[in-house]
Amino acid sequence: MATQIVMDRTGDTRHEFDVADSNAVALAEERFRQLTGKGFRAVALGRDGKPGNLINKFDPNVEQTLFIPQLQGG
């Protein structure tokens, strides 16, 4: 199972999908496309607090993808 975590006002929303299920993967890919299109940055989270990687292309094999909304200066 892979998880997409989207940061939002409720803390976060998690979408889990089975990488063997092509429909679920297509849905996850569509979500990835929509969110990154809105300006979210996708990060493949590392284990034990390691930095992970910034990803620009959907990869169903990434265990946990975190979507960070666009940044702004304060």
Next chain:
Amino acid sequence: MEQVRGILRDLLRRALSEHARNVPALADITIEPAAGRLEPRLWVHFTNGYRAWAPVRAQDFYAFCERYLAWDLPSLRHALLQESHEIYARMCAEHWAELARVRERRGMAAALLDRFRRRADGRGRVFARRPSAELDPPPLGDAPPRRQETQRRLLEWWTQQRHEYARNAFYGQGLTAEVGSKRAQERGIQLLKEHLAPVQRQQYEKHGYFDVVGGKTGKRYRIRHGRQMNIEQLDRNGRRVCGWCFYPQGNLVAGDVMLAQKLAIELFEADALRIANRF
């Protein structure tokens, strides 16, 4: 000439802003020669051990050297020190005057508030604890109604300021208070802790902040619990260099904001700092 004075003023101002009440005396000025790709640095040292530096360019110093006829390093250092002492003396005088003005303003406000309280207590009321809407109208023959209204508004404003200050002090994050439901805040903190390194988690639980190393520059940043104005850049000795403010859009809870800030510093530091405001 003005450029050199500007650099000196900036360096001296840093010392004043970091040591508001215990202003240290100026001890020395040193010039660190260029090394590799690093530009020469001007260091200002203070008696309490605090020191600050700024990069300098030879062309900025030409007019200064001409003015003081300082064409070698020791005489340039001497001239800089002399100039700095003059500037610092003026800045310290302004600093102390400003502090005195602030103290005076606070004293006046406190005295005014005490006067209101005494007057209210004299009438047998617990003035401060009652909502302003419940206050009885002033008795006839007392001060004119307009003046009473101004006093009431002033007291209301003062109470509001006090509550605001107390709330900010309680959350310990300056300008920002928590947003979102308690559940959302907990989820945010949980998500943050899941993705902190063990050392960072321990640091966060103990001190309310954690340190992050910039993925591009290797610089050290400290992210404090908060949503805005909560990032500090540290030098090699762990001293604050400056603050940075950036956060994800969408009024997110503190845990999410801090995780986004951590990942931004680690993964796209340059982009994040380009967006951020320095303070």
